[in-house]
Amino acid sequence: xxxxxxxxxxxxxxxxxxxxxxxxxxxxxxxxxxxxxxxxxxxxxxxxxxxxxxxxxxxxxxxxxxxxxxxxxxxxxxxxxxxxxxxxxxxxxxxxxxxxxxxxxxxxxxxxxxxxxxxxxxxxxxxxxxxxxxxxxxxxxxxxxxxxxxxxxxxxxxxxxxxxxxxxxxxxxxxxxxxxxxxxxxxxxxxxxxxxxxxxxxxxxxxxxxxxxxxxxxxxxxxxxxxxxxxxxxxxxxxxxxxxxxxxxxxxxxxxxxxxxxxxxxxxxxxxxxxxxxxxxxxxxxxxxxxxxxxxxxxxxxxxxxxxxxxxxxxxxxxxxxxxxxxxxxxxxxxxxxxxxxxxxxxxxxxxxxxxxxxxxxxxxxxxxxxxxxxxx
Numbered sequence: 001x002x003x004x005x006x007x008x009x010x011x012x013x014x015x016x017x018x019x020x021x022x023x024x025x026x027x028x029x030x031x032x033x034x035x036x037x038x039x040x041x042x043x044x045x046x047x048x049x050x051x052x053x054x055x056x057x058x059x060x061x062x063x064x065x066x067x068x069x070x071x072x073x074x075x076x077x078x079x080x081x082x083x084x085x086x087x088x089x090x091x092x093x094x095x096x097x098x099x100x101x102x103x104x105x106x107x108x109x110x111x112x113x114x115x116x117x118x119x120x121x122x123x124x125x126x127x128x129x130x131x132x133x134x135x136x137x138x139x140x141x142x143x144x145x146x147x148x149x150x151x152x153x154x155x156x157x158x159x160x161x162x163x164x165x166x167x168x169x170x171x172x173x174x175x176x177x178x179x180x181x182x183x184x185x186x187x188x189x190x191x192x193x194x195x196x197x198x199x200x201x202x203x204x205x206x207x208x209x210x211x212x213x214x215x216x217x218x219x220x221x222x223x224x225x226x227x228x229x230x231x232x233x234x235x236x237x238x239x240x241x242x243x244x245x246x247x248x249x250x251x252x253x254x255x256x257x258x259x260x261x262x263x264x265x266x267x268x269x270x271x272x273x274x275x276x277x278x279x280x281x282x283x284x285x286x287x288x289x290x291x292x293x294x295x296x297x298x299x300x301x302x303x304x305x306x307x308x309x310x311x312x313x314x315x316x317x318x319x320x321x322x323x324x325x326x327x328x329x330x331x332x333x334x335x336x337x338x339x340x341x342x343x344x345x346x347x348x349x350x351x352x353x354x355x356x357x358x359x360x361x362x363x364x365x366x367x368x369x370x371x372x373x374x375x376x377x
Contacts, residue, residue, distance in 0.1 A: 003097040003371050004042040006090065010082040011103060013051050013074025019103070021289045022121060024188030024265075026102040031057045032186075032360035038063045039364045041097075041371060046090055048073050048082075067094070084108045098370050106151040115370050118155040119183075122286025122308075123148065123168035124213060131283075132212050152176040157370055159183045159363070161287035164308040168286075181366065184312075185359040186351075187293040189265045201299070203234045205275040207290055208241040208259070212283075215304070216241070217248045219281045222328050224252030229329060236279075237271060239263050273297040277335045280304070281320065281328075288312045292354050295347045302328075302335045312354075316346055 007030065012023050030045055034057050043064045047055050050072035060066065067090070073082035087107045091099045091114045099110070104120035125144045128135055136144075152158060152173035158180045160166050170177035204223065208216045220236070227233045235256040242261040244251040251257075263271070272278060278294040281304045288309040291301045295316075303309045305319030313319060318335035320328045 002040075002042055003374075004044055004094060005098045005100065005367050005371070006044045006046050006094060006096040007100045007102060008046045008087050008090075009051065009055055009102060010046055010048045010069060010073045010086060011079045012055065013072070021188055021287070022103050024289070025119070025121070025185060027055050028186065028188065028356050029102060029360065029363065030055060032356035033363065034060055034064055035357070036360055036364060039368070041367070044094055044096070046087070050074070088114075097374055098367060100367075101151070101155075104151055105147050106154045108150070110154065113375070115156045115374060116154060117157045117159065117366065117370055118151050119159045120148070120151060120155075120165075120169055120180075121161055122165050122284075123172055124284055124286060126168070126172055127213060127284050135212050149173055155179070156373070157181070157366065159366065161185065162308040162311055164311050165286045183359055183362045183366070184287075184354050186354050186356040187296045188289050189269050189293055190296075201274055201276045203275055204236045205271055205278045205294075205299075206236060206238045207278075207280070208238040210241070210245060215281045215283050217245075219279055220244075220255070220257065221252045222281070222325060223279065224255040225325055226329055226332060227255040234276065237275070239268060239271065269293075269297060272299050275299050277302055277318075277332070279332070280309070281322075282309075283307075283322070285309050292350060295343075295350050298343060298347055300335045300338050300343050300346070302332045316350075317342075 009026050012026055033043060045056060045066045047066060047068050049068045049070050051074065052066065052068045056066055069086065071078065073079050083105060084107050088110055091111050096114050098115045098117060101118045104118050106116055106118050110116055125148055129141060129145055149172055152169060153176065158176060160169060160180060160182055161184060163182055166180050166182050169180055206216065206219055223236055235258060237258045237260060239260055240262055241259050243259045272294050278290060278299055278301045280290055280301055283304065284307045286308055291303055291309060291313055294301050300318060302318045302320065303313055304322050306322060317338060318331050320331040
């Protein structure tokens with residue numbers, strides 16, 4: 001009997017989640033797997049009717065099938081129902097040998113003979129518990145921290161995005177360290193790299209967020225100080241926010257800022273491709289996907305060279321240690337002075353390291369390894 005692997009994605013919705021990186025990871029992984037040769041086992045994609053069109057490629061190979069469950073399970077109680085009841089029930093119904101949770105959170109109860117593989121992208125919830133204990137509702141924070149530890153303990157194998165995240169996850173549950181592998185992936189959104197003749201690059205781009213670990217408030221204050229130092233600096237576009245949040249206090253003076261709110265993937269790709277630079281100063285990242293996406297669009301990045309970004313962007317100009325404002329000014333100056341041929345060289349080097357074809361081949365290898373560990377029927 002040919003074994004079946006299931007990829008559980010009922011709980012994902014691109015327009016309803018703040019975890020857009022995880023949604024793009026799932027969508028691109030499915031598409032990349034569909035481009036591979038028949039691996040000798042079957043892959044079933046578990047989606048809902050509300051997210052199937054966004055997650056599934058136009059055509060699936062014969063060895064891949066989709067099961068679309070009626071309803072929408074991206075938020076609230078329905079997501080909890082899907083995660084902890086529907087996922088194990090569907091694994092039993094489809095006689096799944098291996099169940100892959102690309103969002104990382106594993107069901108409380110799992111079928112006994114089904115092996116569990118979880119992609120756990122980061123341990124940021126633990127960072128919140130230590131650094132920002134009041135930023136999230138207490139019940140939600142405790143639940144997510146418990147669920148992270150549960151998933152690390154219960155999964156037979158764990159995949160993560162970077163060596164940094166591997167270390168953070170292993171610190172949470174040391175017994176899981178030998179079961180965690182790093183599988184880097186590629187850009188979440190696709191952006192055509194424009195030539196110099198195709199587009200006029202202007203302004204800086206910031207991916208804004210109210211989440212404190214994204215450091216948007218700090219970023220805009222630093223850019224205002226930079227603008228006062230360099231009066232000719234162009235405008236700053238901030239996605240994700242419709243304005244300066246009142247709880248952040250008085251807005252900085254000296255920088256022209258356009259708050260454009262949440263934008264579509266196509267618009268974000270366009271804004272990346274038409275900006276002079278992306279400013280990405282998150283205090284913690286599990287992988288740093290926007291940096292990869294920005295360079296894929298031919299746009300350099302000024303980044304905080306800590307946590308995973310120090311690893312992912314190793315050797316790439318524009319890193320800031322977070323120590324002083326002057327250090328940030330120097331990092332941004334370095335990025336804005338990069339010649340086009342140097343940007344293209346970095347873009348090609350990152351594309352060779354971080355791409356979906358390599359990620360899909362590595363995941364198929366891990367699927368085979370997990371299937372070989374199954375006990376005989």
